[in-house]
Structure formats: C-alpha cells, structure tokens
Amino acid sequence: MHLTVSGIILRVQPSGDSDRLCTILTDTHGVVYAVARGAKSMKNKNAAATAQFVYGHFELFRRKELYIIDESQPEELYAGLREDIVRLTVAQYICQLAKELVPQEQPAEEYLPLLRAALYYLSENTRPPLLVKAAAELRMMGLAGYMPDLVMCAGCGAYEHDVMFFLPDSAQIRCGNCGSGTGGSVRLCRGALAAMRHAVYSDLRRTFAFTLSDDSLAQMAQASEAFVLTRLDKNLTALAFLHTLLHMPSTKGETGI
Ligand SMILES: [Zn+2]
CATH class of the missing domain: 2.40.50.140 (Nucleic acid-binding proteins)
Known part of the structure; x- marks a missing residue:
C-alpha cells in the first residue's frame, strides 16, 4: 500500500x-x-x-x-528547540504525549496543527514553555476523548468564584463554597480557570493565544498535568526529566488545600 x-x-x-x-x-x-x-x-x-x-x-x-x-x-x-533544554524537553514531552494519545491508522487532522503550533511557539520562544505544555495537555486530552468539564461548578452551577478547584479524577470544577471534595484537587484563581477554559474550548487555531501571570500559570500547569497523570498510566520520561530541570515536585498525589 x-x-x-x-x-x-x-x-x-x-x-x-x-x-x-x-x-x-x-x-x-x-x-x-x-x-x-x-x-x-x-x-x-x-x-x-x-x-x-x-x-x-x-x-x-x-x-x-x-x-x-x-x-x-x-x-x-523547529531548530530553535535546540537552543534551550527546558523548551526542548517540553517539546519531547508533548511528542511523547501525542504518541500515547493519538490513535494509530485513523485520521488525526486536529492533532497535527496543534503540535505544529506547540513546536513553533517553543522553537521561537514566543510563549512560556509551561503555557505551551499546559494548553497542549488540555487540548490533546480533549481530542483524545478525555474532555474536562470546566463550564460550571459541579456542586452549585456557579460559573465563576474567587476560588475554584479542579478535580483531576472527575475532570470537574467545584467552587469555594461547595468545597474541593476529595484529595488531589488543585486550587485555581480566576485567571487560571479562564486560561484552562480557553485552552479547551477556543478555536483550535487559538489554543495558545492567551497570556497569564506566573502564579496563575503555575496553577494551570499543576491542574493540567495532574489531569494527564490520572488518565495516563505511563512513565513519560521527558516529564520526569522536566521536573528535575525545573525542580518541580511531581503533582501526583498532591492535594490542593
Ligand atoms: Zn459551587
């Protein structure tokens, strides 16, 4: 053939x-x-x-x-990836994630522009590596059938609240009034939740078109990675290496509050 x-x-x-x-x-x-x-x-x-x-x-x-x-x-x-070990490692991790999530021998038209955009921003260094990583994680998980429900609090239906929690196990959000529920939830400020909604629900071509403060980005990155790790029972070597580069603890098993 x-x-x-x-x-x-x-x-x-x-x-x-x-x-x-x-x-x-x-x-x-x-x-x-x-x-x-x-x-x-x-x-x-x-x-x-x-x-x-x-x-x-x-x-x-x-x-x-x-x-x-x-x-x-x-x-x-994407030659610019070779200029920086963190951006290179995030690119390798996104490629490993794609290898795990994208089906074989089936059309994958939506994944390809997503990965091209991610590699472009990492290579050109025009988006923070953690922003590209978090948005790519959320978008790829959605494409792979693990769509998180970020529309409203699963307890009371509130769209916004000063404090929201992302629950990686159920892929839902809960507001501060309803409480974070079981362990493993990740606290989200308004900016972090807005960014996660953008990454999941925006036009595919605009997946990475947002900015975020460092604190909000850290929350989004923790939530999105925890979500991936609840669904993928794989040892992603690039992710472990990225943690050593960034001195980040693994989010697995951490609790929000
Ligand atoms: Zn609520």
Missing part, C-alpha cells in the same frame, strides 16, 4: 547499522511507525526529514507491520 502523508517526527530510534525507525504523527493515519533505510547517514536522501520534531511530507510503502519511507520533504525543522 502506498501513502502520501504530512506529519511530524515524534521519535527517532536507531535500527540496525544504518536505518532509522521513526514514529510519525500523520494527518490521515494518526501515529505510524516507519523505517528510513540508510537515514543514519547524513548523505541519505531521507536524513534531513527524519530527525525528531521535523514537520514534512512523506511517501510511505507498507511492509507488514511497518511502513518504509520512500521519499521525504522536510518543511519545518
């Missing part, structure tokens, strides 16, 4: 002496695994387009369980 796809290289692993095994997020077939023969050599025709984070266009042939990359054309390299 022959395929022409656009996609982002989520992960590259060496395969044998000279090949690369690429995990690609494609527009029409979700996550696919594809071998680039001889691409370990920088002289190979597919070397440039089969590096991690590259967005490009690929001609694939199916061979049993794997695809073979026949031709490739890189379009965007």
Whole structure:
C-alpha cells in the first residue's frame, strides 16, 4: 500500500547499522511507525526529514507491520528547540504525549496543527514553555476523548468564584463554597480557570493565544498535568526529566488545600 502523508517526527530510534525507525504523527493515519533505510547517514536522501520534531511530507510503502519511507520533504525543522533544554524537553514531552494519545491508522487532522503550533511557539520562544505544555495537555486530552468539564461548578452551577478547584479524577470544577471534595484537587484563581477554559474550548487555531501571570500559570500547569497523570498510566520520561530541570515536585498525589 502506498501513502502520501504530512506529519511530524515524534521519535527517532536507531535500527540496525544504518536505518532509522521513526514514529510519525500523520494527518490521515494518526501515529505510524516507519523505517528510513540508510537515514543514519547524513548523505541519505531521507536524513534531513527524519530527525525528531521535523514537520514534512512523506511517501510511505507498507511492509507488514511497518511502513518504509520512500521519499521525504522536510518543511519545518523547529531548530530553535535546540537552543534551550527546558523548551526542548517540553517539546519531547508533548511528542511523547501525542504518541500515547493519538490513535494509530485513523485520521488525526486536529492533532497535527496543534503540535505544529506547540513546536513553533517553543522553537521561537514566543510563549512560556509551561503555557505551551499546559494548553497542549488540555487540548490533546480533549481530542483524545478525555474532555474536562470546566463550564460550571459541579456542586452549585456557579460559573465563576474567587476560588475554584479542579478535580483531576472527575475532570470537574467545584467552587469555594461547595468545597474541593476529595484529595488531589488543585486550587485555581480566576485567571487560571479562564486560561484552562480557553485552552479547551477556543478555536483550535487559538489554543495558545492567551497570556497569564506566573502564579496563575503555575496553577494551570499543576491542574493540567495532574489531569494527564490520572488518565495516563505511563512513565513519560521527558516529564520526569522536566521536573528535575525545573525542580518541580511531581503533582501526583498532591492535594490542593
Ligand atoms: Zn459551587
């Protein structure tokens, strides 16, 4: 079977002496695994387009369980990611999350522009890394069928309150009057909740189009990461490394108040 796809290289692993095994997020077939023969050599025709984070266009042939990359054309390299270890690690984490959340062999048109935007802002350093991380987490979880309900307090229906809590287990919010409920809830100021609503409900192209104070962003980042960790029972290595870089404790098991 022959395929022409656009996609982002989520992960590259060496395969044998000279090949690369690429995990690609494609527009029409979700996550696919594809071998680039001889691409370990920088002289190979597919070397440039089969590096991690590259967005490009690929001609694939199916061979049993794997695809073979026949031709490739890189379009965007996101070279700025290599300038900063935190931005690079957030990009790697978002790619790992996509690999876990995006289905295989199914159309994934909405994930691709989302990841391209995330990599662009991280590469250009025009959004804080934690903002890109939190918004990408919430949006990808929603696309994957884990849509949080951020519209109103699950107890009384209040839309706004000085203090709201996000409950990662139930993916709901509760106001200060109704209380945070069981452990694990994350306290949200008005700004943090507004930003989370934006990341989940705005037009996909505007997912990252907001600003936030450092304190509010820290709350949003804690809530969104806790939400991911309640749904994904995976050891995401880039996330653990990011915590060591930022000296952040894991949010798993923490309580709000
Ligand atoms: Zn309430």
